Every structure is written in structure tokens, then in C-alpha cells.
Amino acid sequence: MSDTQLALRVDDHQGVCVLRLNGELDLATKPLFTHACARLLAHGQAKIVVDVSELGFCDCTGLSALIAEQQQAEQRGGYLRLVGVHGPLARLLTLAELVDAFPPYTDLRQACG
Numbered sequence: 207m208s209d210t211q212l213a214l215r216v217d218d219h220q221g222v223c224v225l226r227l228n229g230e231l232d233l234a235t236k237p238l239f240t241h242a243c244a245r246l247l248a249h250g251q252a253k254i255v256v257d258v259s260e261l262g263f264c265d266c267t268g269l270s271a272l273i274a275e276q277q278q279a280e281q282r283g284g285y286l287r288l289v290g291v292h293g294p295l296a297r298l299l300t301l302a303e304l305v306d307a308f309p310p311y312t313d314l315r316q317a318c319g
Contacts, residue, residue, distance in 0.1 A: 211229045211230065211235065212227060212228070212229040212230055212231060212235035212238050212239065213227070213228040213229055214226065214227060214228075214238060214239070214242050215228075216242070216246070219255070219314050219318050220318050221253070221318075222253045222254070222255055222317075222318040223246050223251045223253065223254045223255070224254075224255045224256075224257055224314060224318075225242060225243070225246070225254055225255070225256045225257065226256075226257040226260065227239070227256060227257065227258055227260065227261045228260040228261070229260075229261070229262060229263075230261070230262055230263040230264070230268075231258075231261060231263070231264045231265075231267075231268030231271065231272075231295075232263065232264070232265045232267055232268050233265070233267045235268075236267050236268060236271045239268075239271050239275075240271055240274070240275065243275040243278065243279075243286075244278075247278055247279065247282055250282075251284075252279045252282035252283055252284025252285070253279070253284040253285055253318075254275070254279055254284065254285070254286045254287070255286075255287045255288075255289055255311075255314065255317045255318055256272070256286060256287070256288050256289070257289050257290050257314070258288055258289070258290050258291055258292075258295055259289070259290025259292065260290075261290075261293075261295060262293070262294075263293075263294050264294055264295040264298060265294075265298075266298070268295075269295075269298055269299070269302065269304070272286070272288070272308070273304070273307070276307070276308075287308070287309075287311055287317045288308045288310075288311065288317075289311040289312070289313065289314055289316075289317040291308070291310055
């Protein structure tokens, strides 16, 4: 995988859409992520869990995309939650004081509940 790729996979887990990210969420890959979220929301799927356990990198642009999509989901009566937060994203959430906005979920069952 090159430095600016992001692979997405959408799964269903007990009626919640799980969006699995693999690669990097940054300026180059933000459109792919936001398009995937927009498609889910357009189809009435406002409960979204983003599995970031395979995300190798996330910058401020990626973080802003997560925040924007979380707001979009909440406006539709749902949520966007993160599971598997680690590494650069965990540090970014801490530095930006956004841990409360994206509480740490340890597994899919907890995040989907």
C-alpha cells in the first residue's frame, strides 16, 4: 500500500454499519472516506462504527473528516463511533482534547451497543 492509500470495507454488525479503514486518513484520502459516509447516510444508515484498528496514520484533515461525519450522523439521529483507536490517531485525539467526543471502545460489541 502506498503512502496515500485508504482501503474501505463496509460490514453490518447487529444493524450497525461498520466502516473498516486500512491505510491512511489524510488530505489525499479524505474524499474517499467522506463519500463512503455520505452514501451510508443517504441510505438511512446513521449508526456508524469506524474500525480504525488497521489505520496506520491520521492527520488533522482526517480528524476533521471524522468530526464532520460524526456531526452528520448525529443530525440524522445516529452516531459515528471509533473502535480500535491507537497510534497517531490516539495521540491526535488526546492533543486535540477530543477523547470525550470519541470515547474509546475496545470492541465492536461495545461500540455497537
